[in-house]
Amino acid sequence: MSIYVVGAYSTEFIGKFHPRFIWKGHPDYGKRENPTLEEYILEAVEGVLREAQLEVEQVERGYVGNFAGELFASQGHLGALLAQYPGLARRPFMRVEGACASGGLAVMAAIEALRSGSANVVLVVGAEVQTTVNAKQGADYLARAAHYATQRSLDPFTFPCLFARRTKAVLEETPTTFEDLALVVEKAYRNANLNPKAHMHTVKVSREDALASGESNPFFLTHPEYKSYLKVKDCSQVSDGASALILANERGMEQLRRTPQVQMVGWAYLSSPLKEASDPLRLETTYFAAKEAYQMAGISPKEVQVAEVHDCFSVSELLMYEALQFADFGEGYRLIREGKTALGGALPVNPGGGLLAFGHPVGATGVKQVAEIARQMLGKCGKYQISPLPKYGIAANMGGDDRTAVVSILARLE
């Protein structure tokens, strides 16, 4: 049973430093509030239906990817929230969760439903609101994606610390340098500056800005061994936003009278033991998921022409190059140095700005990645459009410190 992408949409991703984000210093402060999780979810549904030119009645079921709505928005039961969209009552909906891979897992659950024939046209929404609390509180919430009982105490900022640990290992044991990480950050912001939906659309960051520590780019960890390995600009954004997809199987495409344009040709997801310390030099779970997905798609990494990778921190992007076999182990840095993964390069990675600068509304990310690959294949990416249209693309979504990995491979049909 083949699976096709019928529609793909993202809301704006916003948060601190975005001109429309409401905070104490904003002229609209006290006059209006930032959108809620509920509003983002419903906006994403509206957007994807419009984008796909679908009537709401054509949607047969749906999945919501969300990590921590109970904490950031005091709201769980998001399947029933999705049913609030006019016309969607009394359909099968559920929310799936796998930390930062929640969105990717929602795509996987949708694919299972389409393959089983239980539904032919399925809606997937990924969403998160995170700006409702301060950074320290948010870091505590996000630490629930790690093994909280044993890893929370690592640092007030648990996840940044886990990836500072990786950064230290990579810098010490491979030829990778701080300059290479600054190149990753520079690329992310440069791409996001071309993407009107990106959280960092209007924020400029040069490689010098990314490299230098200082008031606008401080070190912020307290862990004695790792604190000098991560600065604010090495981190993905605390964003609010939602993304949505409409997927269909062959029968669904017939029902909708659509000609397939973008096909999901390979996918896999895996979890590794949450409590187990990961090898800091490798994203092993992602590597094995990618291997399965390549095998299913029947393509080699060399055939990939666009990638969305989980750059939750600058070092993650380089490790992703290796896990997806774009580079040999320990040599991810070569691709960023050579400019191969830049927008004009041979293999553009995160052309919309990635988690670092498009933003990272946790539950939305895995859905957004697949949506972005599809939009690149359909030529809908405006100023950050890749040309010629890519034939194969890959999306790699990661939960926690590489404890869950979801990899999808898409193909443009001609």
Add this chain to the structure above:
Amino acid sequence: MSIYVVGAYSTEFIGKFHPRFIWKGHPDYGKRENPTLEEYILEAVEGVLREAQLEVEQVERGYVGNFAGELFASQGHLGALLAQYPGLARRPFMRVEGACASGGLAVMAAIEALRSGSANVVLVVGAEVQTTVNAKQGADYLARAAHYATQRSLDPFTFPCLFARRTKAVLEETPTTFEDLALVVEKAYRNANLNPKAHMHTVKVSREDALASGESNPFFLTHPEYKSYLKVKDCSQVSDGASALILANERGMEQLRRTPQVQMVGWAYLSSPLKEASDPLRLETTYFAAKEAYQMAGISPKEVQVAEVHDCFSVSELLMYEALQFADFGEGYRLIREGKTALGGALPVNPGGGLLAFGHPVGATGVKQVAEIARQMLGKCGKYQISPLPKYGIAANMGGDDRTAVVSILARLE
């Protein structure tokens, strides 16, 4: 593709008033602690593998049903937690959530995977720990299963209030009496007294106890209109615990060299708009899900010989009788008065004690319901075993105030 139950297991469900539950007055207080969410999940896996006589390597993927691990246990990412069980690393796992229907939805997701052929042998675990916080805090957490922004303020105990609203309507507009509700409570405790895994295994409650308000059975709501319609014993238990199932498709049964004994013959799940006020007299979402499940199974409600229904409050059980078409609308009370749903009756309902007295570890419940029906069909229920073995059974799991419903029909094969 047919779906079979290969194994079914529940841990003890414990909490306040259970002899092994640790609290200030317990002789072991300060010496040991109650099991954690992690421990419950891993114990359920061990239990179901032993019960099904399976090697861990035979499990191909898994789903975890959990409502609010992030809140009660500071832990999300439960798919990766499941991967901690020795031998389960690097398999596809995800957590699914739909409030109190989280367990039922995990069963649904497992069925999709089996029907799609992506996996042939699948593990389902439902788990929740709730006793880590006091009752008021717990009520606030659980209110995230309702539309928090508009319904939280109804009463400090949001869900009890939503069901007191149903109780008032049912008592005023049908012949149902407080005595009928007391009969529901009495039956639950009587059944639980026969079930060594029940939270209320050692607690006796007569119909007089259930009917009378007083120190051990107080009114506790503050809502002026509803407060006199619900007493403590009308409520399901705040329990900790986990349940697990092994499900397989035909290929899985061949792989395992098993003869099918219990088959899932019908199922459906639906969500209604979270924010929408429900008809207090009916469980409409459950009714429509049940209708679909009966149709798929090709049986009528008359053929059901055992049922597990979501008796989150005493009134819910009577409304469930109607939603599952065991009684006409407004006439559920007749069944409890006539003793039809008692253990020795023609259609035993919640023979193990239900949510009222077996207990209600939220995410476990939907899994436990299916597990209990399977165990009844296999003759494994000891003192609360139905005889002769039932041919058809139904499980109805509800999320929030009937905003998500999951219904499963099982058949014993001969």
